[in-house]
Amino acid sequence: MIPLLLILIPVVSAILTFFLKNGNAAKNWALIASTATLIVGLYALCPACKLEFDAAWLPLLGSRFSLSLDGLSKMLILLTAISFPVVFASTYNNDYKQSNAFYGLMLLTQAGLMGVFLASDCLLFYFFWELALIPVYFLCSIWGGEKRIAVTFKFFVYTFVGSLLMLIGILYLYFLTPDHSFAIKSFYALKLSASQQNVAFWLFFIAFAIKMPIFPLHTWQPDAYEQSPTAVTMILSGVMVKMGIYAVIRWLIPIFPLATVKYADIIIIASVIGMIYASLIAIRQDDVKRLVAYSSIAHIGLMSAVLFSLKTIGWNGVMIQMFNHGINVIGLWIVADAIEQKLGTRKFSELGGLAQKAPVLAILLVVLAFANVALPLTNAFVGEFLMFNGLFQYNFWIAGVAGISIILGAVYTLNMVQKIFYGQLAPATQNALEIKGNVQFVLIILVLVIIGFGVYPQPMIDLTKHIHP
Amino acid sequence: MNAIILSALCGVVMMFSGILLKNKSAIKYVAIAALLVLIIGNLFQFYGVYTVDIDSKGLLSFDRTGLFFNTIIFVATLAYFILSGSDIERVGPDVAEYFALIFFVLCGVTILTSFNGLLMFFIGIEILSIPLYILTGSDKKNLKSNEASLKYFLMGSFSTGILLMGITLIYGATGSFGLQSTTVKSAVTGFSSAGILAPVGLVLLFISMCFKVSAAPFHFWAPDVYDGAPSVFTSFMATIVKAAGFFAFIKLFAAKSADFGPGPAWTLILYVIIVITLLIGNITAVFQQSVKRMLAYSSIAQAGFMLFALYSSNEFTKDGILLYTAAYSFATIGIFSILTKMEDYSLDGFNGLSKSQPVLAFTNTVFFLSLSGIPLTAGFFAKYYMLASAIKGGGSLSLVIIAVLFAAVSVYYYFKVIQAMYFKEGVAATNTPITGNFKVALIVLAAVIIILGIYPTALLGFYYF
Known part of the structure; x- marks a missing residue:
């Protein structure tokens, strides 16, 4: 019942939100609904509760509405459940036209994400995979920046092509199952020949690679992040990119072990190229949003490289890092949004000396920046340490090259902190004010989570041990 | 009767x-x-x-x-x-x-x-x-x-002439108007002198039916x-x-496809026709400025998908063609009913419809999403059945991949209307006042499409039980 509630609460509250007339009522209601989901999500962490749900859905096709929760799902459920109230609270002061539709679509996105992380039936997984995409398309196209229509459409077409290829892959496997079923167990039980795996592997992988995104399929991402309303960008980069990584762990590698080993080198090399490339571009950026977008590509590239190195310790790192990266990047977006809302610009060249005006914001951002470069005592350190450990076991040289991105990451992150917060007081920052209220509250909570898990990461490591599809 | x-x-x-x-x-x-x-x-x-x-x-x-x-x-x-x-x-x-x-x-x-x-x-x-x-x-x-x-x-008369010619040839070869494939088979293999008549007759039948359903190049x-x-x-x-x-078309050829000359040639002809139909329908639709003309080309593109049912006749095709008919007809009827009420049929005529007529814009969006085959709408299961029927039994994976790439192209022109309605500024005007009953009917139709998209058993259940 718990897994069903995690989807049902967002869906039902989304539908109700559409009918609310008052903008503030929609805002409050979305906050309440997402908090309720968070409470259920926290309850789902307990090991004793029954965490499966199964009901008939499409008997003619052999598809069932079956959901289940294991350690990997719990990690991402937790991330999704935390993200939405955090996003709603931190952007509480932003006013959207037709805010009932905005919050309704946001909650629908949450339902789609929850479904992706819960589904243990491949057709159902596909459904939620798309459900997570369509509301985002409308969110970005209606409330986004100047170039929103073209940019969002590019994003939509990219991911839609990927999904359709995945659908072919799903059907291909479905007809190979002896009992014609979409259940994950039937897919795992398939004994595919090498040639069958080689074809179907790419049909699935392209969909996931676009979502993550992995070089060279990443071109939709920086534009989409820049043009989306910040609340949506937070979800896109904090939670949605994890769909791709989750799907690789849950579906791709267990179903196609032979093809994975065969193509691992190519994918790892593409990922590492993407990391270095994105880091180098990030150094040259003058816009906070674009910088965080490229830094996000670099982080995801590392996760993907580690995944395909197929080392247990590296995988533990990836699972922890999925959660941590989500928290950190949302924190960075909140700061970026706060700066943009207050000062009307996101360019470093127009900012400077903000620490004199807003010392609390400066302290919080420095902690977030340290987490972004994975300094010890921040949550990201643990994950990154485990990941590099796995990558070193796979290949010394690849790990060495990937390691350069840590240095580059420090360069662009600290450069950003320095240019915005220190140095001469720029004209744009003359009238800056300290952050207050909800934004401050949310950022402090995020920073506490970052430091908390940085000092004592054991609960998360324990969670990653319970993986049983 | x-x-x-x-x-x-x-x-x-x-x-x-x-x-x-x-x-x-x-x-x-x-x-x-x-x-x-x-x-x-x-x-x-x-x-x-x-x-x-x-x-x-x-x-x-x-x-x-x-x-x-x-x-x-x-x-x-x-x-x-x-x-x-x-x-x-x-x-x-x-x-x-x-x-x-x-x-x-x-x-x-x-x-x-x-x-x-x-x-x-x-x-x-x-x-x-x-x-x-x-x-x-x-x-x-x-x-x-x-x-x-x-x-x-x-x-139309011309194609009917071809049709009649085909029927005559088949009658000449088999001595009957019957559909039983055995008669055709015996005609093809049995009489060496009459052997060429039946295949030629079938090709003529095929061409005229391609004309009737507007499959390229007819x-x-x-x-x-x-x-x-x-x-x-x-x-x-x-x-x-x-x-x-x-x-x-399917009823006529489902029985005959196995007997029509050598097997691979038959599938090759259909393969080529499906690809050409998808190509011409989709690519030409992209360049249309009038929504009505775009829908005309998109109906050619949809015909390409429906031809899958002919390409792979197995147990999926029956369900597939039933669902496809329902999904495609409901959505297109809805779109046209809105289109006929619009002052301007061009894409720009839809600019800002979401402001002036939110119900029309919303239901139109559902219809277009269904035509694109987005999940949660009936159009998804329609396409799903067609793809499944082609993949089943080791059918052609390459054809299916081509088809989904064209499905992605179709998203491009269908979404242009959605973009016009929701994301562009303008004053979309209708030529007649929109009545409450019309809105209710549209909402019911959109609801049917969504219900079929979540639970297609609702339709197929009638058929099977």
Whole structure:
């Protein structure tokens, strides 16, 4: 019942939100609904509760509405459940036209994400995979920046092509199952020949690679992040990119072990190229949003490289890092949004000396920046340490090259902190004010989570041990 | 049998209603009532109650698939009457005759779903086609409509000639109008002298049916006719008539495809035709500025998907063509009913519709999402069944990949309308005031599409249980 509630609460509250007339009522209601989901999500962490749900859905096709929760799902459920109230609270002061539709679509996105992380039936997984995409398309196209229509459409077409290829892959496997079923167990039980795996592997992988995104399929991402309303960008980069990584762990590698080993080198090399490339571009950026977008590509590239190195310790790192990266990047977006809302610009060249005006914001951002470069005592350190450990076991040289991105990451992150917060007081920052209220509250909570898990990461490591599809 | 007789009778009733009733909207209500009678009569037969039983000497045979298809077609027509009935009234003065002609088309449809020989098949095609020539030219003062009608008539007659030639050749080879594939097979393999006649006859049949369903490269009439005909009738032709054509096509060739010459050649021909149809339909649709013309090309593209049912005849195709008909017809009827109410048919004419008419914009979005095959709409399962039927049994993976890439192209032009309605500023104007009933009907239709998208068993359950 718990897994069903995690989807049902967002869906039902989304539908109700559409009918609310008052903008503030929609805002409050979305906050309440997402908090309720968070409470259920926290309850789902307990090991004793029954965490499966199964009901008939499409008997003619052999598809069932079956959901289940294991350690990997719990990690991402937790991330999704935390993200939405955090996003709603931190952007509480932003006013959207037709805010009932905005919050309704946001909650629908949450339902789609929850479904992706819960589904243990491949057709159902596909459904939620798309459900997570369509509301985002409308969110970005209606409330986004100047170039929103073209940019969002590019994003939509990219991911839609990927999904359709995945659908072919799903059907291909479905007809190979002896009992014609979409259940994950039937897919795992398939004994595919090498040639069958080689074809179907790419049909699935392209969909996931676009979502993550992995070089060279990443071109939709920086534009989409820049043009989306910040609340949506937070979800896109904090939670949605994890769909791709989750799907690789849950579906791709267990179903196609032979093809994975065969193509691992190519994918790892593409990922590492993407990391270095994105880091180098990030150094040259003058816009906070674009910088965080490229830094996000670099982080995801590392996760993907580690995944395909197929080392247990590296995988533990990836699972922890999925959660941590989500928290950190949302924190960075909140700061970026706060700066943009207050000062009307996101360019470093127009900012400077903000620490004199807003010392609390400066302290919080420095902690977030340290987490972004994975300094010890921040949550990201643990994950990154485990990941590099796995990558070193796979290949010394690849790990060495990937390691350069840590240095580059420090360069662009600290450069950003320095240019915005220190140095001469720029004209744009003359009238800056300290952050207050909800934004401050949310950022402090995020920073506490970052430091908390940085000092004592054991609960998360324990969670990653319970993986049983 | 019920449906054939009742639909012809309803047509006659509608003709006389024009004499007896002077009020135009009263005629519309008579038509809706007549259609309800038709649906009930058909359902009676579906559940085994024969009110009229005439021995057709084996020319007609009724099976569950055909009767169920009839039901879908009639329900789609009902939706069409309810949504577009008032637009039919505005085409010209002879309202009763338009309705009568539509009922005669339905009569043709019912024969096409139950023929048991090439003779009845031919009669069905003709009964279906002739009223359409008239409906296309019903906007008498409009030159474009006249041109479309003439073009349609000439091209249609030509293809009917080819059809008849094919039937003759097959009759010459087999000595029967029967559909049994064994006769064709024995003709192909048995008599060496007559051997060439049957395959050539089948090719001619195939070509003329490709013409009727506007599959490339026999599609050239479609855009002009769809564009020139009054929009209300385009809606009817592009959905109900086209679906019926497909049903007959599949019924005719499902048995024969295995016997048609060497097997691989047959699949190769279809492979090429599907790819060309998808290519021409989708790529040309991308460049259209008028939504009506875009829909004409998109209907060619959708025909490419429906041809999958022919390419891979297995147990999925039956469910597939039933779902596809329902999903495609409902969505297109909805879109056209909104389109006919618009002042300007171009893409820019839809700018800002979400502000002025939120209900129309929302339901239109659902319809377009369904045509694109996005999950949670009926269109997804329609495409799903077609893809599944092609993949099953080691079919062609390359064809399926080509098809989904074109499906992604189709998203491009379908979404242009959504973008115009929601993301662009403008004052989309309607040419008539939008009534509350119309909005309710649209919402019901959109709800049906979403329900079928989440739970397609709702439709197929009727068929199987």
